[in-house]
Amino acid sequence: MSSPNPPEGYVRSLGLRDAALIVVGGIIGGGIFRSPNIAAQRTESGLSLLTIWVAAGLLTLVGALCYAELGARRPRAGGSYVYLREAYGPMAGFLFGWTMLLVIYSGSTAAVATVFSGYALAAFGLPAGLALPLTIGALVFVTGINLFGIRTGARIQNVFTILKLLAVVALVVTGLAFAGAGSTQALSADPSMHGVGFAGAFLPVLFAYSGFTYLNNLGGEVRDPQRTLPRALGLGMLVVISAYVLANYAYLSVLGHGGLASSEAPAADVMRRVFGDAGAKAIALGIAISTLGFCNITLVSGARVLQAMGEDGLFFRSVARLHPRWRTPNVALMLLAAWSIVLAASGSYGQLLDYATFADWLACAVTVTTLFWYRRHDAANPSFRAPWHPWLPLLFIGAVAAVVVVTMLDNPTNAGVGVLIVLAGIPVYLVWRRLFSKSHV
Known part of the structure; x- marks a missing residue:
């Protein structure tokens, strides 16, 4: 078990507002503005669609509560990497970091930067x-603003998140005020639609909620983390659930269930129907800001994972260095950004992201299992403990496992390649450990 960050390490400067906005910004990217049509295509009515958005949000909240206890127990840089390494050994932590660097964070960043x-x-x-x-310019920009301290990056991130929330508010107000709030169109069944079952519709919605784990990666920079991390995760998730459900209600109010199912860009279609092309351009600007904020968070949080790996000797020692003045892992940040740019320029990010998207949630579920290890082996009494243990963690693990199985059955090629990407890290880890010791990295 590694020692806590030394005094010359990260600076704890993120308060509750900063941390909560990181949770919101890490989840709300571009998906809610452009892809709810997939879930609509797989349901039979607006009511069933909204039910799924609420259910997925509550399940994600359960996962966030589990992560809140993990963060309170180990408020350090690295998040899931730290928990997996402590509970299951360095290989488990390495495999998480390997997949994170290779495809999950980098692929997500490249894909959303392209959006x-x-x-x-x-x-x-x-x-x-x-x-x-x-x-490329967007990725260079968000990387650059985070080279000069977490406070600078957090201030700009707060602006990004507030602006994206304003875009959601504008969308919701437009949908409800101009299309007749409370109209039966929003909840009515569509005779032309034939649902594919709860699991099939649940999958794309659940993926829209991914990203709640990013704050834990920044645990070493949160003030009073034992109290702030749980509060920020809970508050952030409630904001996200409300935003997602209200946005979908607005879509249904304006477009109807069938119209939402056939729309490739429902936010733009809603604004265009009410305000014409000017409205579509306005929401396009809001979506652009939203995606930029998401890229900012993925790069910043992913860099902390790489820094923690370097400090443990599981990655190049240079990435473990913090800038002497700004106390930021600038080498790790630039490395992750550079690889994201390579994926964006190559055009391969989309396929890589398809291969490994399910691995992100699988990693969440495996990370939550470490809570059982901590409850048994860690004598610490954190200020926050996940309620209804072990039933809530088991519910989250079981639900995510079911989603992963459905994904593998639905698209075995992509899921199989995703598994191979994870497994490919095993020989890399063994070679790394053989060639390098911590003192030589």
Whole structure:
């Protein structure tokens, strides 16, 4: 068990507001603005669709409560990596970090940065040839602002998150005020739709809630973490659930269930129907800001995982270094950003993300199992303990396991390649341990 961060390590400067906005910003990216149609296609009515959004949100809240206790027990940089390494050994931690670097965080960042450029082009009427330069420029920008201390990055992230919440509010108000709030259209069944079952519709919705784990990666920079981490996770999740459910209600109120199912860009369609092209461009700008904030969080939190791995000798020692003045892992941050840019430029990020998206939730479920290990082996009495133990953790683990199984049955090729990506880390780990010792990394 490694010692806590030394005094010359990270600076604990993130308060409750900063931490809660990180939770919100890490979950709400571009998905809620453009992809609820998939879940609509797999349900038979607006009521069943909203039920699934609420159920997925509550399940994610259960996972967040488990992570809240883990964060209170180990408020250090690295999050899941730290918990897995302590509970199951260095290989488990390495496999998480390996997959995180190779595809999960980097692939998510590359994919969402590409969404940013697409909406930025639409908002400002720019030529399509600027898509890749805008994507790369966005990643360079969010990397640069975080090289000069967590406070600078947090202030800008707060602005990103508040603006994206304002975009959600504008969408909801537009949908409810101009389409008749409370109309039966929002909840009515669609005779033309035939649902594929709860699990099939639940999967894309659950993926929209991923990202609640990012705050734990920044545990070494949160003030009074034993109290702040649980409060921020709970508050952030309640905001996200409310935003997601209300946004979908607005979609249904304006477009109807069938219209939402057939819409590739429901937020733009809602705003265009009410305000014309000006409304569509306005929401495009809001989505661009939302995606930029998401990229900011993935890079910042992922860099802390790499830094913790380097400190433990499971990655290059250079990534463990913190800037002497700003106390930020700048080498790790630039490395993750550079790999994300490579994926974005190669165009392979989408396929990689498909291969490993389910692995992100699988990692969440495995991480939650470490709570049982801590309850048995850790004598600490944290200020927050996940309620109704062991039933809530078991509920989360079982539900995510079912989703993973459904994913593998639905698309065995992508799921199989995702598993291979994780397993490929085993020989890499063994070679690393053989060639390097902590003193030589």
